[in-house]
Amino acid sequence: MTKAALFDLDGVIADTAVYHLKAWRKLIQDHFNQDVPDGLLAQTKGLSRVDSLNAILSGLDLTVSEEEFARLADEKNDLYRQSLADLNEQGILPGISELLAELRKKDFHLALASASHNAPLILEKLGLSDSFEAIADPRKVGRGKPAPDIFLTAAKGVNCKPEDCIAFEDSAAGITAIKAAGSYAVGIGKQAELNADICFIDTASIDLDEILNNWQENK
Numbered sequence: 325m326t327k328a329a330l331f332d333l334d335g336v337i338a339d340t341a342v343y344h345l346k347a348w349r350k351l352i353q354d355h356f357n358q359d360v361p362d363g364l365l366a367q368t369k370g371l372s373r374v375d376s377l378n379a380i381l382s383g384l385d386l387t388v389s390e391e392e393f394a395r396l397a398d399e400k401n402d403l404y405r406q407s408l409a410d411l412n413e414q415g416i417l418p419g420i421s422e423l424l425a426e427l428r429k430k431d432f433h434l435a436l437a438s439a440s441h442n443a444p445l446i447l448e449k450l451g452l453s454d455s456f457e458a459i460a461d462p463r464k465v466g467r468g469k470p471a472p473d474i475f476l477t478a479a480k481g482v483n484c485k486p487e488d489c490i491a492f493e494d495s496a497a498g499i500t501a502i503k504a505a506g507s508y509a510v511g512i513g514k515q516a517e518l519n520a521d522i523c524f525i526d527t528a529s530i531d532l533d534e535i536l537n538n539w540q541e542n543k
């Protein structure tokens with residue numbers, strides 16, 4: 325059996341999820357003088373840039389023109405990319421380099437399933453550009469998370485059936501996407517929020533043997 329591990333990026337491989345949230349908060353503060361509540365911000369985790377902006381504007385009852393929408397999305401990306409300026413190998417979350425090595429040793433193919441258009445840049449800054457055999461390009465993927473498309477594309481990229489894949493995610497939308505793809509969902513964060521097949525509070529706590537035993541038992 326060809327098996328693969330599919331990875332989300334922001335909040336799983338790198339500690340960049342928080343930069344997305346900070347950029348949204350600053351954008352809305354600068355343009356609308358409003359604070360985005362934590363709960364609303366959290367809902368954007370895993371969503372594409374456009375879906376995130378839509379969710380924030382509708383959550384705050386704000387309406388903008390198409391042109392303004394595009395400008396806001398661009399400005400958010402500029403703010404986000406500024407926060408990536410100093411990102412380097414130290415930005416890889418604890419335990420992730422070891423996890424990637426362990427998976428490779430166990431003959432797992434590795435693929436990236438991130439919604440971020442900035443994923444190649446981030447992988448380069450982290451020194452991980454050559455670590456994944458396939459990187460699903462969100463520009464070419466139909467629907468964003470919580471739809472399964474990006475995970476299906478990543479699995480296909482390494483010639484693997486989705487049911488022979490385990491996938492790592494820190495967002496509820498991403499876990500829904502993994503399950504919809506028919507893969508085994510490993511959550512990073514609070515299980516009450518994620519509803520994953522198995523969950524670890526942070527990347528340092530990930531236990532691959534536990535994951536693989538549980539995956540086999542539940543297949």
Ligand code: BG6
Pocket residue numbers: 333334341344368369370371372373376401438439440441442443495
């Ligand atoms: C996901 C993040 O990984 O990428 C989201 O969890 C973000 O917060 C999405 O909106 C898209 O990222 P980018 O870099 O293309 O704006």
Ligand code: MG
Pocket residue numbers: 332333334335336341369370493494495498
């Ligand atoms: Mg994430």
